[in-house]
Amino acid sequence: MEVGINKINVFLRLSALLFSVLTACLVGLDAQSKRVFFSEKKATFRDLDALVILVYVESGAACYNLLQLCKFSIPAWSRGNSKMSFVYVAWVFLLLDQLAAYITFAANSAALEAAFLAVTGANELQWMKLCNRFTRFCIQIGGALICGFLSSLLMAVISSISAFNLFRLYSPKRFLLFKQT
Template identity: 55%
Template sequence: MENGILKAEGSLRFFALVFLVLTACLVRLDTQTKFIIISERKATYKDMKAFVIFVTVEFAAAGFHLLQLSKCLIIASVGGKTTGSCPNLAWLSFFLDQIVTYVSFGTFSAATQASVLAIIGESQLEWTKLCDRYTRFCYQIGGALFCGLVSLVVMAVITSISSFNLFRLYSHKRFLILKGQ
């Protein structure tokens, strides 16, 4: 059973890594240039700070999942137990998975809010609808946000596996007492 959980965790981390990198690259490389009245204007991800932070966090989360995937591959190649002999490693993995998932969710929410603002505008602040002028830019951001949503769902499943790996080490009869003590 432990080997199956390790394979599932490794597969999910790989998928999370792929979708995180895809999301960050789609946002980072998205640009569109338009000739408006007498000047040329260019829309990039740097126009909204939420996208800049979103790209940074997505790349950082991808790096974290690459390290965790390496951990899974090393443990699988050695043939050892995942965290059965080291509850401290299980706690560390649990907390880091939680932190990465929640920070990614927060930046995803901010990027989604910025995207909605670009679609509908805000007349009271005299912000025009950005997507009326830069439609291809907005479609690509929408695709990137969809990939980001998929990565968040995968990371939520990973945190469930991480919490299972942690809490199966403890006895169900006595709270937070390691099994075998």
């Protein structure tokens, strides 16, 4: 059963890695220029701070998943020295997986909110609509956000697998032992 879970975990991490790299590349390499009156305006991901943060977070998540995939190629990780040290390592991996899932979801949500403002604008704040002028830019950012949310969803599933791997190490009898008075 453990071999099957490890194969699923590797597949999910590869998929999350792919979607994270795709998101970072789509956002980071997206740019569009338009001539407005007598000046040339250029829309890039650096125009919105949320998109800059999204590129950094997705790149970091891709690196993290790559490092976790390297863990599966080292046979020493699967054996472990003692059961107690294996439990501590499993706790660390669970917390890191949850941190990666939460941070990617937060960064994608912030970027979605910024993209929504670019689509609708905000008259009260005198922010004009950006997507009626830079349509290709906005469509590519929209595709990147879909990939980013898929990446964060996959990392949430990976986090639940990490929780399963951790809590299966605990025996139910160990928790049911009470001191007898």
